[in-house]
Amino acid sequence: MSETPREQHLADEDKHWLVRSSTIRKLWIAFAIILGLTLVAQLFVHLHEYFVVDAVFGFYAAFGFFSCVAMVVVAKLLGLVLKQPDDFYDEH
Amino acid sequence: MSIDLVFPPAFILIAGAILLPILSRSLRPVILLGVPALTLAVIWSLDNGVLLEANFLGYGIELVESDNLRRLFATVFTLMTLVGGLFAYKQAKTVELSAAMAYAAGAVGVSFAGDLITLFLFWEFMALFSTVVVWSGGTEAARRAGIRYGIMHLVGGIILKLGIEGIAVQTGSVDIRALELGGFSTWMVFIGVLINAAAPPVSAWLADAYPESSSTGAVFLSAYTTKTAVLALVLLFPGESLLIWVGLYMIFYGIIYALMENDMRRILAYSIVNQVGFMVCGVGIGTELALNGVAAHAFSHIIYKALLLMSAGAVLHQTGVSKCTQLGGLYRTMPVTTICGIIGALAISSFPFTSGFISKSMISQSAAYGQLGFVWFCLVAASAGVFLHAGIKFPWFVFFQKDSGLRPKDPEWNMQAAMIIFSAICIGLGVFPELLYRFLPYPVDYVPYTADHLVSQFQLLLFAGLAFFVCLPLMKRTETIVLDIDYIYRRGLPWLGRKLAILREGVNDMLNDFVQGPGRRAAVFWIRYHGPDGPLARTWPTGSTVLWVAVMLIAILLGAMLF
Structure with missing residues (x-):
């Protein structure tokens, strides 16, 4: 396993194609289009309604997004208390 | 046969x-x-x-x-x-x-x-x-x-x-x-x-x-x-409703702890608890669809979880590193491991056309059929959370993220072969759910691939993915571990042990002081009268004994004559 110079220090065109900023921009655009498509698809597909709100337009998108943000924030806050240095149990 | x-x-x-x-x-x-x-x-x-x-x-x-x-x-x-x-x-x-x-x-x-x-x-x-x-x-x-x-x-x-x-x-x-x-x-x-x-x-x-x-x-x-x-x-305990709540706790415990964790294999370990939580919850719901879902999910889970740990194991074997802070960018030199890891990650996230999609959805669907509203919303949020903590977090921090400077090769052929076999099963079961459904305990009339289910699942997962990248600054990896209940037996009990030792020493000192002070005085007094040379412990000469016996005899004789 050889240590090569890390790509962070290279010029953009010398990096692996996947991490060039032009590629990353394209990936974001593609991702945005796909996200849009999943919403557009709901116009053509009737979602079965079990609990009133679950058939509302964009419910799964919004619920997925916000529940994940909530979980990340909770993890962040809990981490303030529960995260400890790696050697926590090694002392004494 | x-x-x-x-x-x-x-x-x-x-x-x-x-x-x-x-x-x-x-x-x-x-x-x-x-x-x-x-x-x-x-x-x-x-x-x-x-x-x-x-x-x-x-x-x-x-x-x-x-x-x-x-x-x-x-x-x-x-x-x-x-x-x-x-x-x-x-x-x-x-x-x-x-x-x-x-x-x-x-x-x-x-x-x-x-x-x-x-x-x-x-x-x-x-x-x-x-x-x-x-x-x-x-x-x-x-x-x-x-x-x-x-x-x-x-x-x-x-x-x-x-x-x-x-x-x-x-x-x-x-x-x-x-x-x-x-x-x-x-x-x-x-x-x-x-x-x-x-x-x-x-x-x-x-x-x-x-x-x-x-x-x-x-x-x-x-x-x-x-x-x-x-x-x-x-x-x-099929249908024991307490299990629903035990399962939900495990599901969110797994997600939150995995989000805080830095070690890639520990992330996957927390997500085992998360996935078993789905199964425990399904046992609690207890309908035929739910129990079928539990059996199917256990089957697909064992395979994609092993696949994920194989890809993590391959990384650890090749680099000796398992902390996300020290990993990243391995996709360049470990393409097979990366792709197999991603397939495992998609399967655990119940991505359509993987084994997780056809098994986990049976459990959440049984909650919907049973009109268990709160449980259903929790399960859907958790499905998004699985994509967050295992589906993206694991491959992102291990194989992409940043360039760690590590350039390990893919592992030996046998490790690669095992990963490829399990990847094939993950996709095979996802594309042909009948392969698994026919062996479930109850007859299956559940159809996973409906336009309805596909659209809702894609929305849920892809927007969860968006949440991951939006929240990325909040998830910066740190060289830390996360405290858990094991704190009680790794730190608490030893602490209690030391305290008890101190208490024991205290009691010891107290006893010592007692022995040295009043104890010694009592002992000295005791020894003076009852010790080997004490007047009450002395061996008495035979003559004096005979004298005393004679005195007693006279007393008895006198008593007998007088009365």
């Missing part, structure tokens, strides 16, 4: 575990692949019903009882042994391979156990050899974690045994059947089984021990203990 069974299928694996260290190293692959293959063949030749009975301490026990559910679990356990053996055979120590096979034997034994005594014996067998697999990590940390792991499971075993003995005494039968929670004995069985499922409050044992095993050991550990517990719950 049907054969007369003379011993449980688990014994084949036990024989393999014994042969492995005895025979020459060149025969290793033959045993590691041949023995599980033979076991699979025997498992699939079994008819339904009780196939092998015996007498044990006056109880009629059923060493082998087979039905669709049990056969499905035994199959995936054995399949895991087969492909896990392929993954590990060049890299792992003999003791680890042998212990892993014995461990699998325990799991297969539990799967076919028709009574509680047989279940308990194989249960303890698993505890024993899984501890050896943890120890095979070979480090000081592994040794310590193995001791903690062993203690936890032996305590769990004692609790289970208390319950089983109570049931045997009260009902006179040790047959495995659905139990009603109520009374000391059933609660003990319930708790004993849940400890192995990594249920609260002791979920911490799993993420404490598994990641300390070797790069190959974790693959085996991920499969058996928690899933035999799930099977035991299906057999003993």
Whole structure:
């Protein structure tokens, strides 16, 4: 396993194609289009309604997004208390 | 085809575990692949019903009882042994391979156990050899974690045994059947089984021990203990509604802890608790669809979780590193591992056309059919959360993220082959769900691929993915561990021990002071009168004794004459 110079220090065109900023921009655009498509698809597909709100337009998108943000924030806050240095149990 | 069974299928694996260290190293692959293959063949030749009975301490026990559910679990356990053996055979120590096979034997034994005594014996067998697999990590940390792991499971075993003995005494039968929670004995069985499922409050044992095993050991550990517990719950407590809440707790515990964690294998360990939570919740819902979902999910989970731990194990084996802070950018030189890891990550996230999609959705669908609104919303949020903590977080931080400067190659061919086989199964079951559905315990009339389900699942997962990248600054990895309930027994109990030692010293000093002060004075007084030279302990001359006897005689004579 050889240590090569890390790509962070290279010029953009010398990096692996996947991490060039032009590629990353394209990936974001593609991702945005796909996200849009999943919403557009709901116009053509009737979602079965079990609990009133679950058939509302964009419910799964919004619920997925916000529940994940909530979980990340909770993890962040809990981490303030529960995260400890790696050697926590090694002392004494 | 049907054969007369003379011993449980688990014994084949036990024989393999014994042969492995005895025979020459060149025969290793033959045993590691041949023995599980033979076991699979025997498992699939079994008819339904009780196939092998015996007498044990006056109880009629059923060493082998087979039905669709049990056969499905035994199959995936054995399949895991087969492909896990392929993954590990060049890299792992003999003791680890042998212990892993014995461990699998325990799991297969539990799967076919028709009574509680047989279940308990194989249960303890698993505890024993899984501890050896943890120890095979070979480090000081592994040794310590193995001791903690062993203690936890032996305590769990004692609790289970208390319950089983109570049931045997009260009902006179040790047959495995659905139990009603109520009374000391059933609660003990319930708790004993849940400890192995990594249920609260002791979920911490799993993420404490598994990641300390070797790069190959974790693959085996991920499969058996928690899933035999799930099977035991299906057999003993189907529809017990308390399990819904236990399961939901495990689901969110797994997600939140995985989000805080830095070690890639510990992230995956937390997500085992998360996935088992889905199964436990399904057992609690308890309808035919839910129980089918539990069985299907256990099957697909074992395979994609092993796949994920194989890809993590490959990274660890090639780099010696397992912390996200030190990893990143490995996709450049480990394409096979990266792709297989991503397939496992998609499967655990229930991405359409993977095995997770066709199994987990049965559980959440059963909540919808049962009009369990709160449970359903939790399960849907958790499905998004799985994509967050395992589906994206694991591959992102290990294979992409930043350039760590590490340039490891893909691992040896056997490791690659095992990963490719399991990847193929993950996708194969996702594309052809019938392959799995026909072996489920109840008839399946569930159709996973509807336009409705696809659109909702894509929305949910892809927007969860968006949330990941939006929140990325909040998830910067730090060189930390996360405290858990194990703090109590790793820090709290030793602290209490030290305090007790101090208390003992205090009491000791107090006693010493007493002995030196009033004690000494009392002793001096005592010794003065009662000591060897004290007036009351002196040996008296015979003459004085005779004198006193004469005095007493005269007194008696005088008394007799006067009265």
